[in-house]
Amino acid sequence: PIAISVNYILPKWVSNETLVIALDYIGTNEHVLIPFREAAERKAKLIAVTVGGDLAREARRTRATHIALGYGSPARAAFFYIFACLAAIFKKLDLVDLRESTVTETAVLCRSLLENISLDVPQYQNSAKQLAEKILGRKAVIVGSGPLGAIAKMWQITFAATGKVMTLSSTLMEFNDTMVNGLVPVGKNSEPLILITLQSKYDYGRSKLQQTLAYQVAQTKKIVFEQIFMHPSGSLFGELTLAAALGVMIGYYLALLTNQDPTLLEATSFIRERLAQENTETP
Numbered sequence: 349p350i351a352i353s354v355n356y357i358l359p360k361w362v363s364n365e366t367l368v369i370a371l372d373y374i375g376t377n378e379h380v381l382i383p384f385r386e387a388a389e390r391k392a393k394l395i396a397v398t399v400g401g402d403l404a405r406e407a408r409r410t411r412a413t414h415i416a417l418g419y420g421s422p423a424r425a426a427f428f429y430i431f432a433c434l435a436a437i438f439k440k441l442d443l444v445d446l447r448e449s450t451v452t453e454t455a456v457l458c459r460s461l462l463e464n465i466s467l468d469v470p471q472y473q474n475s476a477k478q479l480a481e482k483i484l485g486r487k488a489v490i491v492g493s494g495p496l497g498a499i500a501k502m503w504q505i506t507f508a509a510t511g512k513v514m515t516l517s518s519t520l521m522e523f524n525d526t527m528v529n530g531l532v533p534v535g536k537n538s539e540p541l542i543l544i545t546l547q548s549k550y551d552y553g554r555s556k557l558q559q560t561l562a563y564q565v566a567q568t569k570k571i572v573f574e575q576i577f578m579h580p581s582g583s584l585f586g587e588l589t590l591a592a593a594l595g596v597m598i599g600y601y602l603a604l605l606t607n608q609d610p611t612l613l614e615a616t617s618f619i620r621e622r623l624a625q626e627n628t629e630t631p
Contacts, residue, residue, distance in 0.1 A: 350443070353383065354379065355379060355383070356378075356379050356382050356383060357383065358383035358386045358387055358390075362386075362387055362390055362392055363390055363391075363392065364390065364391040364392060364393075366387075366390075366392045366393065367392070367393045367394075367395070367441075368383075368384065368387040368392045368393065368394055368395070369395045369396075369397065369434075369437065370383075370384040370387075370394070370395070370396045370397065370398075370403060370407075371397045371398070371430065371434070372397075372398050372401070372403050373398060373399060373417065373423040373426050373430060374398070374399060374400075374401055374423060375396075375398035375399060375400050375401025375402055375403035375404050376401045376402055376403070376620070378623060380403060381402055381403060381406060384396065384403065384406060385406060385410075388406075388410040388412065394407070394410060394412030394413065395412065395413045395414075395415065395437065396412055396413070396414045396415070397415045397417065397430070397433055397434070397437075398414075398415075398416070398417060399416070399417045399418075399419065400416070404416070415433060415437075417429060417430070417433065422610075422611070424505075424506065424509040424510055424610065425596075427502065427506075427592055427596070428589065428592065428593075431588070431589070431592070435585065446585060450582070450583045450585055450586065451585070453582050453583070453586060454581075454582075454583065454585055454586040454589050454590075457580065457581065457582075457586055457590060458586075458589055458590060458593055461590055461593055461594065462593060462597070465477070465594070465597050466597075475594075476594060476597040476598050476601055477601050479544070479574060479598050480511075480598050480601035480602045480605055481601075481605065482542055482572060482574065483507075483513065483515075483542055483544075483598070483602060484513075484602065484605050484606070485540060486539075486540040486541055486542040486572065487514075487515070487516070487539050487540065487541050487542070488507070488513070488515040488516070488541075488542050488544060489515070489516045489517075489518065489523075489527070489541065489542070489543050489544065490503045490504055490515055490516070490517045490518070490544045490545075490546070491517070491518050491519070491520050491523045491543065491544065491545045491546065491562070492517070492518070492519055492520065492545075492546045492548075493519075493520045493545065493546060493547045493548045493551045493555045493558075493559065494520070494548045494550060494551025494552065494555060495548050495550055495551065495584060495587070495588065496546040496547070496548045496551075496587070496588070496591055497518075497519035497520070499546055499588060499591045499592055499595065500517040500518065500519070500546055501517045502592055502595060503515070503517065503544075503546075503595040503598070503599075504516065504517035506595050506596055506598075506599040507595075507598070507599050507602055509599070509610065510596075510599035510600060510602065510603050510608075510610045511599050511600075511601075511602025511603040511605075511606055511608060511610075512603070512606060512608040512610075512612075513602050513606065520545070520551075520555055520558055520559065520562070521558070523562065524558055524561070524562055528562060528565055531543075531565065531566065531569050531571060532569070533568075533569040533570060533571075534569060534570040534571060540572075541571050541572065542571070542572040542573075542574065543562070543566050543571055543572065543573050543574070544574045544575075544576065545559055545562065545563075545573075545574070545575050545576065546576045546578075546591055547559055547575060547576065547577045548578075548584075548587060549577070549579075549581070549587070550584045550587065559575065563575070576591070576594070578590045578591050578594070
């Protein structure tokens with residue numbers, strides 16, 4: 349089993365039989381450093397994946413395996429580099445079946461997608477520009493089917509980090525069980541809404557029916573509905589990569605439409621500076 353933790357607290361079941369992979373691109377986030385140090389105290393097997401920073405120093409101190417990311421872009425642009433790195437680790441551990449032909453095919457498909465949604469492609473031919481235009485001025489809810497649930501979250505983060513546009517994200521099942529009940533019919537007193545669903549061909553078959561039913565609810569409430577199906581994609585690895593690439597380009601066009609500078613991180617810098625001042629290194 350693989351568990352994902354984004355908290356200061358390391359799960360109690362982590363022991364010397366557990367592999368702990370600490371992933372922090374810049375290497376300065378304390379909610380990664382603190383559980384990594386605790387994992388070292390419990391004699392867990394350790395891997396640190398980072399450009400450098402405190403996490404790299406901690407890896408050297410604990411003699412943990414350190415995979416140095418030699419990439420110069422900011423964290424918001426490094427998703428694919430990190431994704432490929434993790435995929436390589438899991439392949440080495442025989443947790444995923446990832447072949448060189450799959451990576452090559454994905455690269456070809458990704459290059460073709462980017463050519464079709466690049467800045468030079470006019471809006472009437474550019475699906476990324478069209479969707480960014482539809483999102484502008486609306487609250488976006490991004491719903492991911494099956495393995496694309498994580499990509500829906502990635503889209504949410506990308507739109508906020510790059511385009512400074514706040515959105516919501518959810519898995520398909522979670523949305524249909526809870527959030528769908530909060531959809532308000534379009535009217536004078538309701539906020540404009542767009543519902544974006546990411547459909548995976550690698551999801552369970554009945555998820556397509558779930559998508560259709562969600563669309564019917566949105567239609568009755570006159571909510572703008574966009575369904576995204578990444579085709580062609582010859583593998584789950586390819587589908588994830590293509591869906592992520594589309595989200596990155598939509599975030600880029602949102603930044604242009606809103607005239608936002610993606611490098612402005614004043615609030616984040618303030619929070620990190622105050623955390624450093626308070627020296628909150630213990631839970």
